Amino acid sequence: AQSVTQLDSHVSVSEGTPVLLRCNYSSSYSPSLFWYVQHPNKGLQLLLKYTSAATLVKGINGFEAEFKKSETSFHLTKPSAHMSDAAEYFCVVRPGTGNTGKLIFGQGTTLQVKP
Amino acid sequence: EAQVTQNPRYLITVTGKKLTVTCSQNMNHEYMSWYRQDPGLGLRQIYYSMNVEVTDKGDVPEGYKVSRKEKRNFPLILESPSPNQTSLYFCASRPGLSNYGYTFGSGTRLTVV
Numbered sequence: 001a002q003s004v005t006q007l008d009s010h011v012s013v014s015e016g017t018p019v020l021l022r023c024n025y026s027s028s029y030s031p032s033l034f035w036y037v038q039h040p041n042k043g044l045q046l047l048l049k050y051t052s053a054a055t056l057v058k059g060i061n062g063f064e065a066e067f068k069k070s071e072t073s074f075h076l077t078k079p080s081a082h083m084s085d086a087a088e089y090f091c092v093v094r095p096g097t098g099n100t101g102k103l104i105f106g107q108g109t110t111l112q113v114k115p
Numbered sequence: 116e117a118q119v120t121q122n123p124r125y126l127i128t129v130t131g132k133k134l135t136v137t138c139s140q141n142m143n144h145e146y147m148s149w150y151r152q153d154p155g156l157g158l159r160q161i162y163y164s165m166n167v168e169v170t171d172k173g174d175v176p177e178g179y180k181v182s183r184k185e186k187r188n189f190p191l192i193l194e195s196p197s198p199n200q201t202s203l204y205f206c207a208s209r210p211g212l213s214n215y216g217y218t219f220g221s222g223t224r225l226t227v228v
Binding site: 034036042043044045046049090102103105106107108 | 155158207216218219221222
């Protein structure tokens with residue numbers, strides 16, 4: 001069965017320090033992996049995606065993620081946090097089998113950025 | 116501007132009163148889907164559609180209906196809403212090619228009393 005586990009429900013960093021949001025996935029076949037961000041009272045915005053090309057994926061707003069098949073991980077990082085990064089982040093997997101288009105969401109990680 | 120538009124943004128209704136949440140996309144996307152977001156449960160798929168007149172159940176379809184008569188529209192219908200359908204709902208769409216991420220609407224916050 002496919003699943004996504006975000007290892008931290010809440011992460012707090014100071015402005016200007018690195019961000020690490022952890023995600024592990026379980027998928028029987030080659031999945032596509034995504035990170036989405038949700039700002040308060042807003043919809044979900046795609047940050048970046050992995051679709052079996054380069055394992056280091058660069059996204060918007062300085063975020064990047066590395067796909068590590070051996071560790072079944074897809075952690076999201078940013079070298080220097082900005083106040084505007086405070087939001088909820090979702091790691092998402094789309095299983096490689098079938099063509100249903102279904103997305104499986106992690107529980108979300110709330111990122112707090114302190115001044 | 117390429118977008119997914121949901122209406123209404125906020126809705127309070129009473130148990131048993133039929134309602135429809137509309138979703139429209141202007142990107143000519145084949146795939147559309149509905150999700151509900153609940154605290155501690157993340158987002159769960161309700162229904163999805165691979166193209167016009169092709170729909171199928173997601174993980175939590177009970178109490179919901181959908182239709183896809185036109186490519187751009189994918190309304191979510193609650194025939195007899197109940198309080199356990201109080202939630203934040205998102206519509207999403209993507210092109211037919213499987214490597215694309217979804218574009219999400221801004222959400223509809225539904226309260227059933």
